[in-house]
Amino acid sequence: MxxxxxxxxxxxxxxxxxxxxxxxxxxxxxxxxxxKLRGKYLLGGLKTLLNDPTGSGLVLDLYNHARLNPGGSGRAPALEQLHGLPSYVEPRQFAVALIEVLQAAAGNPGTPGDLLAAIEHVPEGQLRDVLRNMYRRAGADAQRFETEVAYWFENAMDRLSGNYKRTMQxxxxxxxxxxxxxxxxxxxxxxxxxxxxxxxxxxxxxxxxxxxxxxxxxxxxxxxxxxxxxxxxxxxxxxxxxxxxxxxxxxxxxxxxxxxxxxxxxxxxxxxxxxxxxxxxxxxxxxx
Structure with missing residues (x-):
């Protein structure tokens, strides 16, 4: 004792x-x-994930999407003019928003069969390669591709969460x-x-x-x-x-x-x- x-x-x-x-x-x-550190960390993580360091391309389109940023106006011309930054995004909501943004950028919104064309519309680089490989692993199936994107985003957010925790420590x-x-x-x-x-x-x-x-x-x-x-x-x-x-x-x-x-x-x-x-x-x- x-x-x-x-x-x-x-x-x-x-x-x-x-x-x-x-x-x-x-x-x-x-x-x-x-x-607003959580929102800023999420924004920085998305810039890295989507290879958009200025946030003027895919990232801005996503933050103008109602699924990812329901509190926004949907028409902000720049990130600086957004009204608030979301501090958390559910992986499936991100996946659906990204797919819809890609399709809209390629001129075929809401057309699942044209997913590959939407991916090919992404500027050449690592992001397009990653999306193309996920689409192939999904067997050209839109639902499975959405799951792949959600899993990819979730893994990236786990790493981002680790960085945030270290900062707060x-x-x-x-x-x-x-x-x-x-x-x-x-x-x-x-x-x-x-x-x-x-x-x-x-x-x-x-x-x-x-x-x-x-x-x-x-x-x-x-x-x-x-x-x-x-x-x-x-x-x-x-x-x-x-x-x-x-x-x-x-x-x-x-x-x-x-x-x-x-x-x-x-x-x-x-x-x-x-x-x-x-x-x-x-x-x-x-x-x-």
Whole structure:
């Protein structure tokens, strides 16, 4: 059985990391929504997939198609004049929209039998080769070709989703570090204090982590050693002075980095870990 001190320390650190991750996830989602990152990533992915870097050809036609962008006017002369960018496109809807756009560009809209002619109308290059090969694998069957296009798009979106997640992880790391500095959430200092005073966790209700708001309230009102004991800097007589030695800042920076790194695991990971430790803790003796 684990020593109770070990469990209290593990519970305190996990509680802190879960709270920070919840706050960072909420901030990340706000940043993504404000900057419309999902829509921009989708647009960039389609430009690459359809070999249309300027977005003035097939990509623009697709964004003017009701299946792919039902919120648009359908008559935007350029991507910059679109009213909003969709953040998600269902693979089959993309496939149907692409086929209809290709047929319309070839002058034979809605004519399944002329799919090959529509593909041949695509400018020579990798895209035409890919579409031609998919059409051949489908045995010149329009329904199977649509399925091939949907599968091709889905695979491309899986890769794009991986790129988006990596970007958001970097964003989480930066936001997490900023939060750790702002609130002085030093994981190393927290570990040291909890190891010496495990009974501090008796005053913490670990069931109150419901969302970012409750997590922030718990961090600011908790008895855990979080926050600045004194301001990091003072400004007197026109001179900016530090209230901490360089070695103290270096130690805190290491603790901030650990706290920020914890956000890379995501709040679901820490919430699940918190529940497991709480259950394990309940089967053993309480801290003295």
């Amino acid at each position: 684990f020593d109770s001190t070990v469990l209290e320390v593990a519970l305190g650190l996990t509680f802190c990391f879960c709270s920070v991750s919840l706050i960072v996830s909420s901030v990340n989602e706000g940043i993504s929504s404000f900057l 970097w964003c989480a790391l930066l936001v997490g570090f900023a939060l750790a500095v702002l609130m002085n959430i030093d994981a190393l200092h927290l570990f040291k204090v909890l190891w010496e005073h495990p009974a501090l966790m008796r005053q913490i209700d670990t069931t109150q982590l419901l969302d970012a708001h409750s997590a922030l309230n718990n961090l600011t009102a908790t008895s855990l050693p979080i926050g600045w004991e004194r301001p990091p800097f003072t400004y007197q007589g026109g001179v900016l002075g530090s209230n901490y030695h360089f070695s103290e800042f270096a130690q805190m920076a290491a603790g901030w980095a650990i706290t920020a790194s914890s956000t890379l695991f995501g709040s679901p990971f820490w919430f699940d870990m918190l529940q497991k430790i709480t259950h394990l803790r309940g089967t053993g003796p309480k801290a003295a």
